[in-house]
Amino acid sequence: MSALNPASHGGLSKPALPFSPVTPLIFAALIASYFLFPNHLALATQILVLMIFALSYDLLQGHAGIVSLGHAVFLGLGAYGSAILARWGFTDPLLGLAAGASISALVALVLSPIVVRGSDFTRLLVTLGVASLIHEAANRMRDLTGGADGLADFEVAPLLGLFAFDFEGRTAFLYALTVFALVYAALWRVTTSPFGLALRGIRENSRRMPAIGSPVARHLAVSYLLSGAIAGVGGALLAQTSRFASLDMLGFERSAEIVMVVTLGGTGHIAGVSIGAAAFGLVKDALSTVSPRYWQLGLGVVLMASVFLARGGIGGLIERFGRFGRRA
Amino acid sequence: MNGDFGWALRAATFGLALATGFSPAAAPAADGKLIVGVILPLSGTFANEGRQYEQGIAAYQKLNGKTVAGQPVEIVTRDDQGPGSGDLARRLTQELILRDKADVIIGYSFTPNAMSAASLLGEAKRPAIIVNAATSIITERSPYFVRVSWTLPQSAATLGDWAAKNGIKTVYTMVSDYAPGIDAETWFKKAFIAGGGQVVGEVRTPVTSMEYAPYLQRVIEAKPDALFAFNPGGDVSVAFMKAARERNLAGAGIKLLVTGDVVEDNSLSLIGEGLDGVISAHHYQSGIASAENERFIKAYKEVAGAEAIPNFRAVQAYDAMDLLYKAVAKAGGKTDATALLEAMKGITLASPRGTITIDPQTRDVVQDVYIRRGEKVDGRWQNRTFETYKAVADPGKTAR
Incomplete structure (x- = not known):
């Protein structure tokens, strides 16, 4: 993985600049889409959730170097957390968001001792196994989770008591956009902090880091917890804006999908991963509209092409473009 | 389905959509x-x-x-x-x-x-x-x-009622462990018990399970008059029906009762002999004259x-x-x-x-529910109707 990593080219002293000109462009495009495509806000909202989820996984894989095939567990737990709370009558969206983040963070905390140890390969197996267990547990707890039927019978109160969620999805979009902006800023802050740099160090060489006094296990555990919490926020957002929570949200397919999305975006590159997630969501929707039956074929071709043609993903392209610009 | 031209048109629209960045x-x-x-x-x-x-x-x-x-x-x-x-x-x-x-x-x-x-x-x-x-x-x-x-209660409750009225005293139920399976179990039992029947055992199997021999062995040991089963159709149901045949449920004197989607018309050629004598309740079979x-x-x-x-x-x-x-x-x-x-x-x-x-x-739909038996007609396995429940409404609502 790290060979594909654009950030690793820059070395530790020069972290990839997440606040390159690309970042304002991303937000300008998102805000513009609100005005330009008022009929596509539901899609845009789901894409924002995908972007948040991708960023959360990128913190884990791209920055801390922890691979996982079960990251959707935290998305699903966040979704269930807010949906179940809403069913109990606590319908405030911000409260739901906090609940989603807390439950996912809590589970990440419990799991971190077994995920943090071991090599990449054991982590793949452990995360996959844990994800299966939680999936089946959610399936069994039918009274709480609705089992295979999912949860749809909950209300979401107006945001801040003022803005009701409307049919066109305006409130949902602006809400998701705000949350995305906060997550983006928080991750930028975290990954450029000394803690973020330590994570990079661990990713590049986990044996040498203790030698300079860095508590590797604790750093990894904290990044796992943080990543879980952010995925939980994404899940809560997904449940609130689609008024639905189901087993599928913590299933293997979403876990595998997010690995693809982050690879497409370029691991370790916040702006690249954000654009990658948006591109993935848009291409998937466009293809499935053109051919409801054979769209997966098209998606496969696009993904393979991206691996061969754009090494280091979209983030890699941005970096190469940036270097080219500086040299000229 | 729309022919090549329709496809080309859609491809062109798609190209246009990509060019503008977002579909218009x-x-x-x-x-x-x-x-x-x-x-x-x-x-x-x-x-x-x-x-x-x-x-x-x-x-x-x-x-x-x-x-x-x-x-x-x-x-x-x-x-x-x-x-x-x-x-x-x-x-x-x-x-x-x-x-x-x-x-x-x-x-x-x-x-x-x-x-x-x-x-x-x-x-x-x-x-x-x-x-x-x-x-x-x-x-x-x-x-x-x-x-x-x-609705699942429509089929399951009708079958439960038929079983109670046709000499079946004891039943074992085996349903897939998800919401429709539980609906089927609930409504079959309700109607069967109301008709004087007795449920002697019940088991829920994993939704995608392809291995039914151990469950069927338990059923055979319990010696009920009949087994009521529901599973999600497709390959899973074909595997279940084949296993029931291999374990020789009929030979043990146990009738097999299923909701009609388990033995739907498309999978009959795959189930083959397994359909012999199986009683099912459903609202359609291709043999309707x-x-x-x-x-x-x-x-x-x-x-x-x-x-x-x-x-x-x-x-x-x-x-x-x-x-x-x-x-x-x-x-x-x-x-x-x-x-x-x-x-x-x-x-x-x-x-x-x-x-x-x-x-x-x-x-909700009100329709006839057919009670059918699996038979070989003109060399092909089919579900033959022998009794019809007229104008059945969803029991999930009328019961309340």
Whole structure:
């Protein structure tokens, strides 16, 4: 993985600049889409959730170097957390968001001792196994989770008591956009902090880091917890804006999908991963509209092409473009 | 389905959409056009089911044309990828209404997908005709739902009642461990116990389990008069039926009772000998002798190929279209939700499965349920009807 990593080219002293000109462009495009495509806000909202989820996984894989095939567990737990709370009558969206983040963070905390140890390969197996267990547990707890039927019978109160969620999805979009902006800023802050740099160090060489006094296990555990919490926020957002929570949200397919999305975006590159997630969501929707039956074929071709043609993903392209610009 | 030209056209639109970065918003529908948004599982594990519905709709249009009450009918199809993707089904519903200006939605093969769209339909004031999703409660979630398919309690409770009245005293139940399975178990037991029967054992099997020998062994040891089983159809049900044959349930003196979707017409050639003597309750089998059914099967084969066998899913989609056409005609060409829903309530249709009615109170289908026995007819395994329960309403609602 790290060979594909654009950030690793820059070395530790020069972290990839997440606040390159690309970042304002991303937000300008998102805000513009609100005005330009008022009929596509539901899609845009789901894409924002995908972007948040991708960023959360990128913190884990791209920055801390922890691979996982079960990251959707935290998305699903966040979704269930807010949906179940809403069913109990606590319908405030911000409260739901906090609940989603807390439950996912809590589970990440419990799991971190077994995920943090071991090599990449054991982590793949452990995360996959844990994800299966939680999936089946959610399936069994039918009274709480609705089992295979999912949860749809909950209300979401107006945001801040003022803005009701409307049919066109305006409130949902602006809400998701705000949350995305906060997550983006928080991750930028975290990954450029000394803690973020330590994570990079661990990713590049986990044996040498203790030698300079860095508590590797604790750093990894904290990044796992943080990543879980952010995925939980994404899940809560997904449940609130689609008024639905189901087993599928913590299933293997979403876990595998997010690995693809982050690879497409370029691991370790916040702006690249954000654009990658948006591109993935848009291409998937466009293809499935053109051919409801054979769209997966098209998606496969696009993904393979991206691996061969754009090494280091979209983030890699941005970096190469940036270097080219500086040299000229 | 739309021919090469249609595909090329869509590819061109797609190119245009990519060029502009986002697909452009659909223009408002021209007046006097009826736009039908169709949501079906067309990719993944359940793509075959999706095909059945799609071809059922196509067969209907082949017979009845693409205009109703002078309005051209335009069909816009979307893929909801199967069960569990309720968030996607909800977004597709919203987009079909907002972008494609759909007047009515037809679709929802799976309960979660219908449930997640329920609140949207009310906000948008658009009726939706359910082509399958069989959990009883769905139609109570939104007054804009009309169900033309079936409910699991309809089949399971009818079978329970029949068993109690036909000399079966003790039953063991074996259902797949998910909501429809639990619906089937609950309603079979309710009707069977009410009729004086006794349930001597019950087990729930994993939804995708392909290995039934150990469960069947336990059933054989319990020596009930019959085993009632439900599983999700497709490969899983074929595996179950084969295992029941191999364990020789019949030889142990245990009758096998199943809901009709376990032994649907499409999988009979795979089940083969396993169908021998199996009792099932269902609302359609291709052997129904009626002019409507003959017409339907002929049109279906013209659309899907001479070898294709339509099952209950194709019939349900065909009837969904019939319900829509008849309702538009009855409402004098009006296509707004109030007029359509009023026209649909209480309407009676001559379906390939027999006469069906939409209950004006519950908006749920009322239909005959056939009790069938698996037999070999003219060298082919079939479900032969020997008793008919007339005009069965959803017990999930009448019981309350």
